[in-house]
Amino acid sequence: MAEMTLHQIRKTYGGIEVLHGIDLECEKGEFMVFVGPSGCGKSTLLRCIAGLEEISSGELRIGGALMNDVPPSRRGISMVFQSYALYPHMTLFDNMAFGLKIAGIKKNEIRERVQRAADILQLTPLLGRYPKALSGGQRQRVAIGRAIVRDPRVFLFDEPLSNLDAALRVATRIEIAKLKQSMPDTTMIYVTHDQVEAMTLADRIVVLRDGEIEQVGTPQELYRTPRNVFVAQFIGSPAMNxxxxxxxxxxxxxxxxxxxxxxxxxxxxxxxxxxxxxxxxxxxxxxxxxxxxxxxxxxxxxxxxxxxxxxxxxxxxxxxxxxxxxxxxxxxxxxxxxxxxxxxxxxxxxxxxxxxxxxxxxxx
Amino acid sequence: MTVGTGNPPSESALFWTAISKSFVYSLLVCLGVIVLYPLLWMAASGFKTNTQIFNAPFAIPLSWSLENYIGAWNEGVRSFLVSSLIVTATSAFCTVMISAWTAYGLTRTRMPCKPLITGFILGGLMLSPTVALIPLVRMMQSVGLYNTHWALILLYTAFRIPFTTFLIRAYMLELPSDLDEAARMDGATEGQIFWHIMLPLCRPIIVSSVILHILFAWNEYLFAMIFTNAQEVQTLPVGLTSLMAKHGTDYAQVFAAMTISALPIVLLFFAMQRYFVRGLTEGIGK
Known part of the structure; x- marks a missing residue:
């Protein structure tokens, strides 16, 4: 059974439909990338999955359970925001522990889980610092760490590398790929407009345009046999003649x-x-x-x-x-x-x- | 002809720059003297005898005796000060908390008719306290709050909420929504997002709002005069008036009482000047 199923997902803002009946299945442990030009609805779709946007119609199921009306924190998902969204008045430890404290988890367990995530992401020496004292790459790792400690079934990334410079983007991309390898059972959904990120990270890519799916497939399928001219020109750099x-x-x-x-x-x-x-x-x-x-x-x-x-x-x-x-x-x-x-x-x-x-x- | 930007300014230009700077500094010094001199004169007069005040009003006191200050303190200033502290602190806390929560609702939730509600709350800025006096007196009398601290606390809170909400709302609009969305993903309720995320992030404007409220409540006269008449509930502005009526000829003690009443607010202003100025500019600019 698929880990996550989207059936005829529609999203409407004040009478304007921005997602036109999205159908998609995501397998357990899969790294799926949503890619498309600006305004294609990829971030809106991700936010609908996260529960930050209400789904106008259709069904979202995670692990077989209907999630349309379930609050974000109870969907078994974590999200890494484009802006990192770190709490500036809290130390890194408190940033990563915030969700666990809210959930009423015991202090010892919180410390253990934060420590484990910090070890994975090489953040241990920085746990006492505040976000403003960190570089962009370190902040991004903290944002990922905050998501890891909650031990989610589905990991959501909303353009996590877009605020980094070119060199750091490549390094962080490799770190995310390694992170995925270390979490084989965790499903990851990743939104980007950068097709290089999509090609290098994805098990499968979903190409979106104007709120509709143009094609779903492995990076090689999309590159070798694009279903239409849009996909053909969107995937590959420079674009197809x-x-x-x-x-x-x-x-x-x-x-x-x-x-x-x-x-x-x-x-x-x-x-x-x-x-x-x-x-x-x-x-x-x-x-x-x-x-x-x-x-x-x-x-x-x-x-x-x-x-x-x-x-x-x-x-x-x-x-x-x-x-x-x-x-x-x-x-x-x-x-x-x-x-x-x-x-x-x-x-x-x-x-x-x-x-x-x-x-x-x-x-x- | 080419105009070089690196040419040294001419002597005439330097002369006029110096003149204009001197003029500005002189003006600022004059303004400072105009503001500070009455305060210093009042504080100094508190150390004089009545004879000295009349014979040499602008002279330095002959002795620095605290006799007038102790006398004023025992004649009721202590009671007025305590009332002012109770009313100011409680109303400041209530105003800022209610306004912050209101601003959170107006900026962070998806309530319907939000612009209408915002307009309704901010419309309170237009309400004149004088116009509402008679109904308010009747209401306070009927609920048994007339001549209590609570009457002033409620009125100060109610009349300051629109302005304070306006300030805090403007600040909250600038905070990125990603932060509360991240907290929501972490499982925080609206209350937890408010307490643990938004309120700490709003600290600069909260401090500014508290200072502005203290300045208002400490000096407010109209409501304090109408809604209190017993000495034990009167605040400093009204209390000082009654003290002047009672000891009209003992100017030295009146000046001492006025100095005691002004001192806390002057100290607060100098200590928190940075926040005070920031609060005004943020409220206007954002």
């Missing part, structure tokens, strides 16, 4: 011709419907054409050097929208030079004109 194209059945196979006059034989005509489509190819799937038939020809418009890699923006003459290719950093390419790019047919994504996937396992 998508451009209008035409699909033909020719010599028993399928051939795709795009607006920039390149073409690619896909094979397996039965898998595709002929007609106008959208062609998608990830920047990292493009390479210099060499002897192979090029998919794109154009002039290099701009180059972003990333050290090991370089992002080559190529003007192929379509709506001022460059095709981005991720090429090895040591490749000698110059701005203004002509370039021919090719991709393996298996790396081509085909979407219909409505943006739905046409090829592979994610076809709808």
């Amino acid at each position: 998508v451009l209008p194209a035409q699909l033909h059945h020719r010599d028993g196979g399928a051939t795709i011709t795009h607006a920039a006059s390149g073409e690619c034989v896909l094979g397996g005509a039965g898998a595709f419907d002929a007609g106008p489509v959208q062609l998608g190819v990830r920047p990292e799937d493009l390479a210099l054409a060499g002897d192979a038939a090029p998919l794109f020809r154009g002039r290099i418009d701009h180059i972003e050097h990333l050290g090991e890699w370089q992002l080559v923006h190529t003007d192929v003459g379509i709506d001022d929208k460059p095709i981005i290719a991720k090429l090895p950093g040591d490749l000698d390419v110059r701005r203004g030079a002509d370039i021919a790019l090719a991709a393996r047919p298996s790396s081509i994504h085909v979407f219909d004109t409505d943006g739905r996937r046409q090829n592979g396992a994610g076809r709808t």
